[in-house]
Amino acid sequence: MSIAVQPAHQRFGYGTALLKWVIDFFRKSGASQLEVGTGTFGYQLAFYQKHGFRVSSIDHNFFVKNYAEPIFEGGIxxxxxxxxxxxYPGNVT
Ligand SMILES: CC(C)(COP(=O)(O)OP(=O)(O)OC[C@H]1O[C@@H](n2cnc3c(N)ncnc32)[C@H](O)[C@@H]1OP(=O)(O)O)[C@@H](O)C(=O)NCCC(=O)NCCS
Structure with a gap:
């Protein structure tokens, strides 16, 4: 699922609160790991890595193959x- 906060309300900690809730929910559910996907550049990379996510693989051309229109961020x-x-080190499958 996608995570998003309305632009006028960004940078107030709501995104962090949502992400922490998801991380805690799946830890309590006994999941062994959680995976997210995001672009190869932009602040979102820092957002996830601040919470312990590490890059595990790259899906080449994902945004070209799966979206009807090209997506640009900051002109790129x-x-x-x-x-x-x-x-989740404590949860082993
Ligand atoms: C990603 C998103 C959900 C974060 O929500 P948020 O409420 O703004 O996040 P927070 O206020 O909790 O910020 C957490 C951290 O994210 C980073 N961050 C968030 N917005 C940023 C921005 N515009 N520029 C740089 N860093 C940013 C910062 O590291 C920030 O921590 P800091 O404020 O202590 O520096 C929100 O920016 C968003 O909806 N973006 C558009 C949709 C999107 O890209 N979703 C993710 C798809 S993978």
């Missing part, structure tokens, strides 16, 4: 998706 076209993984 987004082509590839990075997959980031958060491992």
């Amino acid at each position: 076209q987004l082509f590839d998706m990075l997959r980031l993984t958060l491992r």
Whole structure:
């Protein structure tokens, strides 16, 4: 699922609160890891890595293959998706 906060309310900690809730929910559910996908550049990479996610793989041309229109962020076209993984050391499958 996508995570988003309305632009006027960004940078007030709501995104962090949402992400922490998801991380805690799946830790309590006994998941061994959580995976997210995001673009190869932009502040979102720092957002996830602050919470322990590490880059695990790259999905080349993901945003070209899966979206009807090209996506640009800061004037740069987004082509590839990075997959980031958060491992729960205490939960082993
Ligand atoms: C990603 C998103 C959900 C974060 O929500 P938020 O409520 O703004 O996040 P927070 O206020 O909790 O910020 C957490 C950290 O993210 C980073 N961050 C968030 N917005 C940023 C921005 N515009 N520029 C730089 N860093 C930013 C910062 O590291 C920030 O921590 P800091 O404020 O202590 O420096 C929100 O920016 C958003 O909806 N973006 C558009 C949709 C999107 O890109 N979703 C993710 C798809 S993978």
